[in-house]
Amino acid sequence: MRVAFGRLEDGERSAGARLGVTATEIVLCLLVMGVVIVPLLQMFSAGRKSAAMTEDRILARLVVDSIFSQLEACTFSELADASPLEELVEIPSFEGAVMRGLSVSLSKECPRQGIIVVKAVVDWKDFSGHERRMEEVRFFSDEEASLEDLYPLKQE
């Protein structure tokens, strides 16, 4: 192999000799490219994917936060009376940012008198078309609970 890339015994120059590199150098070069470039490309791809997903998650989070901050401005009775809850909020649209297939749904339940649990579900599709979902829950209590209570006056 030593002659494979050098001057042949018959005076002919091998391909490697014509390039001016030795076989060892070519092997090393390919090795480095293989070891560094291939994973790097994969990481680039993953980084782009991760960045896109992060951006989507941040946007979804902002949607959730916006919804809950709007709901926090409502009174407990407004929350209790609203049907559906969507009529109390405006889903934000972020200029320049695109979330594919964005949909928001709100639901509420009253596990105990004076407490409403609101659940917000944000669905979207990521850059590769996979469906993603963020769920968040927030408790709202009757802010006037202590002001409504009636108890009997007793002459102890």
Added chain:
Amino acid sequence: MRTRVRRRGIGIFFGVLLMFVLLVAFVGFARMMFSRQVTSSAARQVLKRRLRSYASSVAEEAVHYVKSRVNRPGTELFGIFRREVYAGESGAEKLHVDVELAGAVPVWSDLSLDSLEVAIVYQRQFSRMPYEKYGVVEVSVEVSKRLGLAGSVSLRLKVGYPFKVVLAGVPRPYDQTTVFVRKADSLVEGVNDWLRDAGTIFASLRRERDEVLDLLEGVTSPAVDRDYWKRTIEGVSIPGESFLWGRVHLFPEPLTVFSVEEYVLLSWLDLKGALHDAAGRLEGRRTRYEQALSELRSSADSPRAWGRYVESLRSYVAGVLDCIESVRSFQEKFSEYSGPARERLESFSYKLTLAEFARKTTWYLPEDALGGNDINAVMAEFLRRHPVVNGVVFVDNPTSQLALHGERIGRLEGKWIIVSSGKIRVDKLYAPGDDSMGVIASYGRLSVEDSNAVALIAMGETEFMSGAVVDGCVVFDEIGSFAEMRTESVKVHRRRMVYSGRTTPEDPGGAFDSYYYVSVAPYESYRVVE
């Protein structure tokens, strides 16, 4: 022997390419690390927001636990919030609160609630009463999420809610009375002078009777039976000083009067009116007496003159006694406080001021709340939203009259004090049953019609429609004119429920703590995220 080969060709480009690739790799790696850092940071922020949402929900549940129990007898919180706090004490109390719902939400199953502390962080008296106070309830929540083996993200949330504890009834000690008049001097104005005059009248009558008896001794006419007239005249009882001051006493000044009877006709307070009527009748009797005395002096031989004298003397004395009875009746019906005792009572009079009620306000209703100047529209909207009213409702109505017609607004359930800074009219107003109680505190003109089952604190002018009935108690600051107040046949029934007990540092258990109302503010006074 190895032959050294001179390099020729384009192989150098491989080296350059490799260097370029390495450079790109370095840049790419740096970008990747940066991207990962941003991603991690964003993930942490998202996680923080999740933690905040979780912590906020735990705090909501915790404060609701407090709010829904502070006015429920039998709960631990009911008793804790009603403990008396004296000056110099912080009033800090730890509260036991159970939170069950937030921990059971599947979305938060990866988060952990590390600690939950709910406490009254401080309490202060509004003025000088240990049972009426304000303070802050603080909910402190710490939540976290573990990240891998070593790392974790945690968040601590502190939320403070103001609260007030007020006596939802007539301020003590006025709750023990049926009718209370703080400044009663105008009720007895001139009465002391009249009483002194009555003493003078009796002395004068006795002196004149002695003169008449002397005159009788000199009568020679057989038509006049001297023994008979002597016995008759001496038989007329003319009270002495001891009798007078045994029946009545001079009114001290300054004066506060009140009654604790089962019921009081407000006309009983009109001593000057009663005395004026009796004195008017007395004037005629005095004239007849003076005429008879004059006639007797000029014609002592006439039996008819002696008869007129005796008759007019009896009538005059009876008239004076009627006047004295008016005073006696007043003094029997009403307790009088003056001097140190009144000063002690006066030390509580700050409780009747508008400023004191303003401090204790639970609800504030300005007349322009709905854009106009119609306080009745504001009150209607308030009652629509709050079918049960508790606490102190401060109505700021400098220009419009608040009309509370029971037939229109229905029975006002709850324990309430409606404080009006302007005119107010109450008509058939009821706080129903034995579990509700209402108080109207008026600082403008108060008009009362028909029957009302409320207590009245009348700090301004008051006008009663004829036949009005108050089932509760009435506290007056002062009564100016009975003619304007029109108190004829106005009756005040003492309502037993108005009394809320009494408390002293030695015996705080004497107060009925179900009369204390705790209101936790519907808003936060502070929120700290650490």
